[in-house]
Amino acid sequence: MSSPNPSAHPTPPAAALVATARLRRHAHKFGGSSLADADRQRAAAALVADGADGADSRIVVVSAMQGVTDALVALADAARDGRDWQTDWDALAQRHLAAADALLADGSGDSPGLKVALARELDALCGRLAGLAAGAGDEADVAWVHGLGEVLSSHLLHAALGGEAAGWARLDAREVLCVHPGELGVAVDWTASREQLAQWRQRHLQPNIVVTGFVASDAQGRPTTLGRNGSDHSGAIFAVLFEADELTIWTDVDGVLSADPRLVPDAVCLPMLSYAEACELAYFGAKVLHPQTMAPAIRHELPIRIRNSRAPQAPGTLISAVSRGPDGLHGTPVKGLSLAEGLALLELSGAGLIGVPGTAERMFAALRQADVSVIMISQGSSEHSICCVVRQAQADAAREAVEAAFAEAIGDGQAQGVGLTPGIAVLAAVGDGMVGTPGVAARLLGGLAQARVNVRAIAQGAGERNISVAIAAGDAQRGLRAAHAAFWLSPQTLSVGLIGPGNVGRTLLRQLAEAAPRFAAGALHGQNLDLRLRAIANSRRMRLHPKALDPATAAGALLEDAEALDLDRFAAHIRAEHLPHAMIVDCSGSDAVAARYAEWLAAGIHVVTPNKQAGSGPLTRFQAIRKASRSGGQFRYEATVGAGLPVIRTLRDLIDTGDVLYEIEGLFSGTLAWLFNRFGGSGPDDGLPFSELVLEARRLGYTEPDPRDDLSGMDVARKLVILAREAGRELSLDDVEIENLVPEPLREIALDAFLERIGELDAPMQARLDAAGTSGGKLRYLARLDRDGRASVSLVVPPAGHASLYGRLTDNLIQFRTLRYPDNPLVVQGPGAGPEVTAAGVFGDILAIAQNLG
Secondary structure, three states: OOOOOHHHOOOOOHHHOOOOOOOOEEEEEEOHHHHOOHHHHHHHHHHHHOOOOOOOEEEEEEOOOOOHHHHHHHHHHHHHOOOOOHHHHHHHHHHHHHHHHHHHHOOOOOHHHHHHHHHHHHHHHHHHHHHHHOOOOOHHHHHHHHOHHHHHHHHHHHHHOOHHHHOEEEEOHHHOOEEEEEOOEEEEOHHHHHHHHHHHHHHOOOOEEEEEOOEEEOOOOOEEEOOOOHHHHHHHHHHHHOOOOEEEEEEOOOOOEOOOOOOOOOOOEOOEEEHHHHHHHHHOOOOOOOHHHHHHHHHHOOOEEEEEOOOOOOOOEEEEOOOOOOOOOOOOOOOEEEEEEEEEEEEEEOHHHOOOOOHHHHHHHHHHHOOOOEEEEEEOOOOOEEEEEEEHHHHHHHHHHHHHHOHHHHHOOOOOEEEEEEEEEEEEEEOHHHOOOOOHHHHHHHHHHHOOOOEEEEEEOOOOOEEEEEEEHHHHHHHHHHHHHHHHOOOOEEEEEEEOOOHHHHHHHHHHHHHHHHHHOOOEOOEOOEEEEEEEEOOOEEEEOOOOOOOOOHHHHHHOOOEEOOHHHHHHHHOOOOOOEEEEEEOOOOHHHHOOHHHHHHOOEEEEOOOOHHHHOOHHHHHHHHHHHHHOOOEEOOHHHHOOOOHHHHHHHHHHOOOOEEEEEEEOOHHHHHHHHHOOOOOOOOOOOHHHHHHHHHHOOOOOOOOHHHHOOHHHHHHHHHHHHHOOOOOOHHHEEEOOOOOHHHOOOOHHHHHHOHHHHHHHHHHHHHHHHOOOOOOEEEEEEOOOOOEEEEEEOOOOOOHHHHOOOOEEEEEEEEOOOOOOOEEEEEEOOOHHHHHHHHHHHHHHHHHHHO
């Protein structure tokens, strides 16, 4: 086994020696989560040893096992403070020895060599801690303790890779890596490090090397570290020192994501980043790559690939000098969004500042002297105010420094003073593709506006690869999600919830499932419609899904893992912050659900429905719905009148283009149209009693489960009220004269009893048919709104030539007499009954909203 003592290295076997010719080297860096236990150590060894990188030589830089560095820091603190540290030291020792036993159980490494090396390091740790507890240690001893995790981890991975017998050397970075404190952090003495590495290589000629990350030595040879997150930094450093062709950093995510996936569920893995993009994202808080890691890579043009050790099949993210501009996969000029929190906004303002040279210099010099770091700067062209974002912890010091610098100007009234707004976050949009691309800021600000996020300050450098906005910390997550949706999701991405999976609802779900592949391929006028069914509910239960339910199986989801219906939670779930638009489709007939429409619309949720309760219910409620739809979500209810027919749309077009409505008349019920086309008809199957026709219609699914809902005329009356209100008439159901075709004794009895006595319909209906036949007429159940605003729905004998006498069996037929069509009315006619056409009408409304959004 290798050790810090050069004399301890045996001469490698001849087969392990490498030629001096230029080798293709690949550097790998494994994070603590990738080395957390023996299983992860084996997996890491397999990733390196499989030869997939095509390298002749491999340099593997290791972190401490997950959580070990924190444990070592706590041990050092406990020892220096005089607290008990032996118990935690024992636990740490047992963890590493257990990992060694697990590795050796399958034959990895040299059994006595590995355990002896670990025991030696752990005994040395015990000695250092005892020295710190006795007050004898110094900062170098503390650094030695902090860095031992990488040393222990290097022994374990070295064994997992087969050790020296398999051509692997182990390098303790403290032997070669020389660093010194710099203005921006730890700096590498590249000349000294290269010289010491060359000497080390003369003694260790193996082609493959395991290197300790995080640790180094200072110019005097004393142990030190590169600081927290220093293992990635050392990965880049050793990749440069060994002149590697590429560095792969193995971590626990698939690569660099477009945003923090904990905050943005739809974050995507970016296939490629430039160094500049990666630096911007790292500065603003992206956790995958530390900014210091980039410096050696940029200087030596070293490509870095971020990969997931738990999902090696994922290609990861390649970071290099080359940028493709807009992301080829998602077509967006922005590569990533980062969020920096825990900030405050500092503003210096005053009319006396306008045109005065040196104002910014005085302000930032004062901040520099107070050792305050500035995150973002923004100044209007008028120079009336200049503001900057600082860390919340430094906010008071920053204000005091600027107030002191401008005390005279503030006292003279030339400056109004220094304002400080706490609770600020900075959202940054980063991407090389932003350079020279118009509209990037508009998309960002538009997405924030959609989410009702106010921007306090904005900054964009001349390089154009970063737009930063300061927003309230309380809006940070919502703003991040809205901005991500603006760049990565289709403008026609809708979070959809469906209420009422009955006949119409289930048919709509099937239609959505069948249409999904077409929409994904851009079949909607070349636009990518992304409908995500994220919730479904009936009158008692609901199922909420974090991403999307399959429409083909969604109705069955209510039978498993469903919860009690809560319309507030249902709507809040649909109004997801990470998706740009929300829609509730109400296929129920519930008045309680319709009562929520105004509230949902006001919250920006679009509503689509065949439910007539909203359009024909209380007039004040309908007016509230219309008002909310003008400033919030869109309200579509075409299917409430004509199922799949464009009845409301036609009426709306007439009125919007300046026509004047005189009269509405027609067959508003496909069920009643079918009944009276058959009753008294001349076909071979006609001539049946009226009651038998009602039962047949019920079997065919034309009627409601209780046929009295159709025969009462209430459904027709509701449709007439909806059209009247669409035309601007303040009509209510109480204003409509309704003829109920069910004899009064049968209206309130139970359904079963009604069906048993349904024959009582025959005599009165036959009498009406016979009376109509004496004059050669036929019966039709018509709705009518006349010029004077009188509304009625009743069974009548239309005059000869009336359009209702010539429709097909289940046709709805609505005719509009207007200023433009006074004598020959405009007629809308077609099938008006059945779940297929009604669901198609609802689907059409969904698409109409989606097209508007696009």
